Amino acid sequence: MVKRGVKRWPGLWAVALASLTLAPVAQAASADVRLRLARKPVRAALIDLALQAEVSLGGNLDACRGESPAIVGRMSLEAALARMLAQSGCGFEILDRRTIMVRRARAASESARLPAPTAAPVRHPEAHATIGEVVITAQRYPNLPGRTPAAISALASQALSHDRASSLADIGFQVAGLTTTNLGPGRDKILLRGLSDGAFTGLTQSIVALYLDEVPVTYNAPDPDLRLADIERVEVMRGPQGTLYGGGAIGGVVRLATRKPDLDTMSAEVLAGGSVTGGGGAGGELEGVVNLPLVTGKLALRAVGYRERSAGYIDNPALGLNNVNTSDRNGARLSLRAVLSPAWQATAVVNHQSLRNRDTQYGVSRLGPMTRDNAVREPHDNSFDQGSLTVTGDGRWGRVTGSVSRLGHDFSSRYDxxxxxxxxxxxxxxxxxxxxxQTDLTVGEITYAMPTGRRFHGLVGGFLSSTQTRQKSTLAPYPAGGASYAESRVDDIREAAVYGEGTWELPWNFSATLGLRWFDYRYDISSDLIQGAKARAFKGHGDENGFSPKVLLSYAPSASLLAYLQLSEGYRPGGFNTGGRLDGGPPPSRYEADQLWNYEAGIKLRAFDERLRLRAALFFAQWRSIQSDQYRPDGLGYTVNVGDGDNDGLEVEADWRASERLDLRFALLLNRPDVSRLSLDQTAAENAGLAGISSGSANFTADYHRPLAWGPTLRLRAQVAHTGGARLSLDETAGRRMDSYTTTALSAALEGGRWTLTAYVDNPFDSHANTFAFGNPFAPRADEAITPQRPRTAGFRLQARF
Structure with a gap:
């Protein structure tokens, strides 16, 4: 088994071996950090420091006055903060190696300081239960989620590690309203806040934009299911983001921020784990990270490699096979970071991931949730390659970010x-x-953000992209024979946009933001279709342009309270259907653009000496001419404007540090998706709601941690998430129902200074609830598909840092 792994993925083992080799010579962990902070208002400088040092911030940043001096070089956090806050009227406490508390000078003078950066932190009794915030950049400039008037969640690397999150589906325990369909790895759609255009991925542009650092990684493809390896944070921004992100952000944005190369310290990390699935097979994971400074303080390289196998648990007795849905995920990332000057730096990144599912993960009700009798297997292959170059400049004059990216995303699926x-x-x-x-995407974007901390600040940006997708579909006898149906299609899509946002700081703690994006889409489609002796060729062209606005009013009467009202809009361009049997009547040849308006009122609150953080939002969405990918009775897909829909609801997230040893997190989404108008050629079941969306979800996490007498910290973690039932589609005859279901996970970990050992059980009650009612578009209608939860899975993880 090991020999085969070495042969298939030697690069990963090389990273792991290099990690172990570096262990004796790697430098000891240091609290020193390298900073590049321009002279700017203290509040903005504090946020930049937290971003560069990868620490969380808490306290009253707005109480700090004046400007921070420019700070460039490697130093301790304590020294940098002392210089930054010297004339600001504020002081600080370093609560631990990841959290900084900023307070008014009087309060800070009553607290203890660390005697040295590497010493154990001295915690003040008033602050020991404070929750810090991780800095986000999803709004194109650094800020803290609690100070941002938008529905944003952020999970730092530490939270991802505690959750054992290896993909976006795993963060649903922590984030309100984020769900994924359960077709299988590399096939899923990401959904946010009760908005869905259907459960399938076809021609429509994705409704949630997925970004890796500064660049998009999807157009009309499913989530590539990138492993969350060496990720600094995940940012989730809900509601249409048409102004900043354009088409494809009609439901929101999910952004994966990777860890950047450390310019000073050689280091390595290794993660190894194994698991066993009840009634299924064994799985395993191996991940390695190496950081290598090439020119200290100027140039550094960071390499990440991983190999993962997820055990199968679906049986197919008709083929004499068990555990058919085993999947493998292998990947690597190389990052090169260079400091060009005190104000400018560049980062080049290359990513590769290959994902292979040997079969789909559904059963049929007549045989049981874990069994089906397909005549052939249904594999899925997914290959992702991406390279990008990002240049950033930061000075007293503001912040400039420019990026170019090239992406290749190829995926193929087989159906019985x-x-x-x-x-x-x-x-x-x-x-x-x-x-x-096959999707080839080239993107270039540049933004300029004005300095914050002034009465007026904002940003402007420009965006260009060129996308080509090539699709080849065939229906043929198995195992061999000529195709009875075949289509080859090419889409060429070009988008250009300019956009901007401006914020005015008004009297009485109010601020107003106006945003506007002008966009222009052009697309050319060609298709050649053959069915038996017949053929059909098609060529089409479209050109769409317009504006996407945003209006925001916020009120911050204190450092611990923020309220806002927001109006925002999102859009997606139209397109053409080209497939369909030549003797079966073609589907509507064209589908039009759709548009979503979102009305939102939100509040963010910090209380009890920042032991409690609460975010709540009421929203109402009006979706016009909803694009939806559907299947015809013969199994072929097409896209149609199904009509208009509305969705209103309440969203809540809360973090409470109940004590120094117990953290609680709660998230809730209650929504009422509804179809307000159907197109003339559509039928819907009574009270169907929007396809693929439940009326609510909730999740809860309890995290108990305490130091043990012999050194390490014991961490016990319990998680529960509930998702309400939903209808798979609007169709009155084929609108299969998905069950409501509950997901649970338990884990226990020992955390040392340089290692963590975790044991866990997922789905401990071995629930087989139907999480997704879709199996195969060509299956008999009488075969009700069941996509069960993964059976009870027990495993372990060992992480080591050198």
Whole structure:
């Protein structure tokens, strides 16, 4: 087994071996950090410091007056903070190596300081239960989530590690309203805040934009399911983000911020783990990170590699196979960071990931949730390659960020088409439908953000992208034979946009923000379709342009309270359908652009000496001409404007540090998705709501941690998440129902200074609830599909840092 792994992925083992080799010579962990802080208002400088030092901030930043001097070089956090706050009227406490508390000078003078950066932190009794905030950049400039008038959540690397989060589906325990469909790794759609255009991925642009650092990584593809390896933080911004992010952000933005190379310290990390799934097989994971300064303080390289296997648990007795849905995920990332001057730096990143599912993960109700009898297997392959270059400049004059990126995303799926092969003129016998897509995306973007801390501040930006997608679909006998149906399609899509936002600081603690984006989409589609002796060719062109606005009014009467009202808009361009049987009547050839307006009122509160953080939002969304990917009775997909829909609801997130040893987190989404108007050619079940969306979800996490007498910290963690039931589609006859279900996880960890050992049990009650009612578009309608939760899985993880 090991020999085969070495042969298939030697690069990962090289990273792991290098990590172990570096262990004796790697420098000891140091509290010193390298900073590049321009002269600017103290509040903005504090946020920049937290971003560069990868620490959390708490306290009253708004109480700090004046400007911080420019700070450049390597030094301790204590020395940097002392210089920064010397004339500001504020003081600070370093609560631990990840959290800084800023207070008015009088309060700070009553607290203890650390005797030295490497000494154990001295905690003040009033502050020991404070919760810090991780800095975010999703709004194109650094800020803290609690000070940002928007529905934003952020999970830092430490939280991801505690959650054992390896993909976006794993962060649902921590984030309100984030769900993914459960088709399987590399096939899922990301959904936010009760907005869904359907459960399937077809021609429509994704409704949630996924970003890796500064660049987009999807267009109309499913989530590539990138492993959250060496990720600094995950940022989730809800509601349409058309002004800053354009089309494809109609439901929100999820941004993965990778850890940048450390310019000074050689280091390495290794993660290894194994698991066993009840009634299934064994899984495992191996991940390695190496950081290597090439020119101290000027140039550094960071390498990440990983290999992962998820055990299968679905059986197919018709083929004599058990645990058919085993999947493998392998990948690597290289980052090169260079300091060009005290104000400018550049980062080049190359990513690769390959994901292979040997089969889909659904059963059929007549055989049980873990069993099906397909005539052929349904594998899925997903390959992701991306390279980017980002240049940033930061000075008293503001912040400039420019990036260029090239992405290649190829994925292919096979479906058992035996039940529908006769409709395509094929003789009886097994048949397969193969769908292969290739996406090449080139993006360039530049933004300029004005200095904050002034009466007026804002940003402007420009965006260019060129996308080509190539799709080849065939239906043919299995295992061999000529295709009875085949289509080759090419989409060329170009987008240009300029945008800006401006914020005015008004009297009485009010501020107003106006944003506007002008966009221009142009797309050319060509298709060649063959069915038997017949053929059809198609060419189409579209050009759409317009404006996407945003209006925001916020009120911050104190450092611990923020309220806001927001109006924002999102959009997606239209397109053409080209597939469909030549003897079955084509679907509507064109689908139009859709548009979503979001009305939102929110509040953010910090209380009990910052032991409690609360975010709540009331929202109402009006979605017009909803684009939705659907399937015809013969199993072929198409896109249609199904009509108009509304969704209103309440969203709540709360973090409470109940004591120095107990942290609690709660998240809730209550919403009422509804179809207010159907297109004339659509039918809907009564009270169907929007397809694929439940009326609510909730999750709860309890984290207990205490130091043990012999050194390490014991951490016990329990998580529960509940998702309400939903209808898979609007169709009155095929609108299959998805069950409500509850997901649970338990873990226990020992955390030392340089190592963490974790044991866990996922789905300890072994629930088999139907999380997704879709199986195969070509399956008989009588075969009700069941996509069960992964059975009870027990495992361990060992992480070591050198």
């Amino acid at each position: 088409a035996t039940a529908r092969a006769g409709l395509f003129g094929q003789a009886a016998g097994p048949a397969v439908f193969d769908d292969a897509r």
